[in-house]
Each structure stands twice: as C-alpha cells, then as structure tokens.
Amino acid sequence: MSKYIDKIFGKHKLLLVFTILSTFFLGFDGLVSPHFLGKFTDAMTVGAFQSTYKILIYWLLALFALIVFQTTHKYLAQKLIQLVNLDVKSEIALSSLLSTNIKKSSSEYLSIITSEFNKIEEKFIRNIFVMFLCIFQGSITFIYLMTINVKVGLVFVILGILPAVVPRLTSNWVKKGTKDWQKTNTVYLSSLEDFLKGRKLMLRFKAENFLMNKLNEKLGNNEKSYFNMELIQTIANAIVSILYIGGLIASLMIGIKEVVNGNLTTGQLITIYMAGDRVVSPLISAVSIYNVLQSTEPILEKIFNHDEQIHPYKLEFSSLDNNTDIVVQGLNVGYNNAPLVENINLQIFKDEKILISAASGSGKSSFIRTLMLDIPPISGNIIINERLKQSNPQELFGIVEQTPYIFNDTLLFNLTFGHSINKSLVLNSLKQVGLAKFANDEQLYRVLNKDNNQLSGGELKRIEIARAILFQKPILLIDEALSGLDKDNANRLNQLIINYPGTVLDIEHHYSDEMKERYDQILSIENKTLFSK
C-alpha cells in the first residue's frame, strides 16, 4: 500500500507532511475536555466556585485553539486533494493516449478516472489524514492519562483496546467485497455507455425495453455488490463495537472501586473515563481505517497498474531497398490466437496505391489495423523501411476510419487537431473533397457536436480525407472512404486517393471498373488467404 503513497502524492510530499503535522495539533482534542471537566468537577465538589470560572475560561481558549487547528488542517487537506486530483486524473488520461493495450475500452478509463478515483479520494486519501489524527490523538491522550493514574488508566486502555484485533481477522473478507463491487461496476459502466450511445438507434428499432432490461440487470448487480461491500464493512465494525462496550463497563467498575478506596477523586475518574475513550476509540478507529485503506488496494492496483497487459509489439524499422515501404512476412492476423488471415507475405512499394476488396468480415480492417500494430499480430513480421522512422512510430500512419470520430469542437479543430496549419490550405482541402460549402470562416468555426454533429455520414468521411490531405502521412490507410457517397463524389475522392503523395492501402466495396484501373495492385482475401488479383 505504501508504494501507492508515492504515486498519489508525487510532487506534493511537503504539503502532505504539513497536512499530517496539522493533525498532530488537532490530536490535543483528546485531552482538552476530559482535563477541564475533571478539574471543574473536583473544584465544584470541594466548593471552590471562584476557580471554576477560571477553569471555564481556559477551557474556552483551548477549544478556540482547536478550531484554528481544525480550519488549518481542512484547508491543507483540501488543497492537497485538489492538486492530487489534477495530477492523477490527467496522468491517467495521458496514459490512455499512450497505451497500446487495445483490450482496454474507453469506458474502463472513464470508470477509473471518475468512480474509482473518487473512491480513492474518499476512502484512501481522506482516511490517511483521519488515521494520523487518530494515532496522534490516541498517543497524546495516553501519555496524559499515565500522568493521572497508571493502574486505572491502563485498565481502561487495555480492556478497550481488545476489539482492535477483530479488523485484522476480517480484512480479507472486506477486500473480497471491494473486488466484487469493482467488477460489477465496470460491467455496468460499459453497459451504460452502450445505452447512452445507442439509445436513439434502439428507439427507432423499438428495442428500448431490451436495452433498458439489460442496463437494469447490470445496475442491479452493481448495486447488490455495493450493498454487500458496505454490509461486510458494517458487520466487521459491529463486532468491534460490541467488544468495545463490554470492556468499557468492566473498566468503569474497577475505577469506581478505586474511588471508593480513596485512590482517585471523582473528577479524576471522569477525566480517565473520558480520556480513556479518547485513547481507545481513536486507536480502534485507526485500526479499522487501516482496514479500509487496505480494502482500497485492488482499486489502487487498477488505477496505477492499469496498463500491465500492454502487448510487447513495437513497429520494426530496418533497411529495405529504397522503393519499398513495408515488407510483411508470414503474418497471421486475428484475435485471441484465432487467425482471420493466415501467412501473409507482401511487399508494399513506396507511393503504391493498393485496393483491398473482399467479402465483409473477411478481415480487411483487421489486416490494416495490424499493419500499424493497433491490433497485435498473432505471429509474423512487419518490417518498415528505416527511411520512414518517426520519433513516435504511430505518426507514420494516417487513417480514414469506417466510423469517423468527431470531437465536440470546431470544424477547424476537427480538421487540424490544434496544429497551426495555414488556413488557405484548410479551405483548399475542403474544396478538394467536395465540401466547398464548408470552406468559409463561419463554417470553420462552427462547433460540431459529437452526438448530433449536423454532418452526413458522407460528409464526415470527406472531412477525414481532407484531414489526411492536410497531414500527408507517408502511409495512408483507408477503411471504406467511398461508401455512402454519390457517384460523382466517389469518383472525385478516388482520384484524390490515387494522387495522394504517399503509399495508400484502400479498403473499398463499391468501385467502378474505371476506378479499379487506377490502382497499382488489388488485394483480396478468401479462405483466410490474402492474395493479389
């Protein structure tokens, strides 16, 4: 668990030390009221009414000081939480960008950044402060207690502290409850994402009940495991409380006997009773908080070791003859070790325009995604010419997706992704793809909404192609750019693809003989075999 302290608090360790130090002063809270109440009782018992006023004033001043410590501590803790949230959440978002773990879905990252990290803030970060407060309060009050009466003080503390062993015995049980909740939470979030993204489609197909039932089933499981997690924690805490109450009553009996024997004043017994509670309760709380801190370990593990399964493949650059871009040797493409396309041997030449055309589901998209290692190859080699080496290998490829993704930002941002590209080039690229109607300032600065982006499917594809023209990556992979376009636009875009100043692998279903003639090579897939037509 301690290894995560470094990961969470990173560069804010000094602030962490100050926040913990502030809990030390707050720890005096344990002895202030017992001390003054004991003194007050004894003064009243002997009829020293004058000094009771003095005691009350000192008591009041001490309570004011505690309020100041409390406010300072709250300020420091909140500041630390703000900084940690900023650091950790943006680091997770960044790691989602850099991750090559294709098994990880967006909803898993969403769950880590939102609900899982919030649980860490609530159950781990805040509890660390509470645990230190408990330890300081317990220790300071214990030392004070020993100065009053060692024997009675020890009886109160020892009998009270017995229940603290229980959480040690229940910690594995508590951890399991948390793990179960985590699992169902991820499943529910994934289902919720499906529901929200697909709700309009489902309404259209009258399938909303099916979707609702599916969602409710996952929600039910999630709520059930949350309930169980809390119940386990509650039962563990209840066992502790029962043992604590029994011990307290027994100690009080021994204390009363000491008063009867004249070894203790009534005020001192009240002080020991109250202060004893302020030794035992914080120490018991510290142990059960430690239990809670432990129970967060699976969540911490998920947050900070979430990219363990990164596949080991890296793009391989090697010296090839100058006219060649990529050589593929014995490549097997597929998922979970089941090949979709087997033993691919292929040489892709510089600036070559390759058409890939085959039946739906034959593995065309999987093949081009494997080329850029978006999907790990089952086996085989993909060697890229050293001349194309980039600092970040992924920057080598441009891609036009089958389902383009639109950011909730301006059309200009969706074309340039924030890079400073000359506006006349941007306008020109729009005209080239037949989107002259968007080639003006008003349209460029229009904010597109990713759920209701006001663009047709064909327009979205053309925006992706306009972006590819602007960035001119050495190798362009296109996944059905022409589908959904009318004949004139399809022909125009095909011409643009053919004139692209780089190598292109273009998956298309609908193309005319005229278009077909323009490619250097046509590849097809049949019976899990990729071959040149």
Ligand SMILES: Nc1ncnc2c1ncn2[C@@H]1O[C@H](COP(=O)(O)OP(=O)(O)OP(=O)(O)O)[C@@H](O)[C@H]1O
């Ligand atoms: N992440 C995945 N895990 C397991 N199987 C997958 C995954 N992605 C795709 N598949 C399966 O691989 C097969 C090939 O899919 P792929 O998208 O590569 O085909 P395609 O030839 O491009 O099809 P289309 O022309 O319809 O786009 C499909 O049966 C699909 O269900």
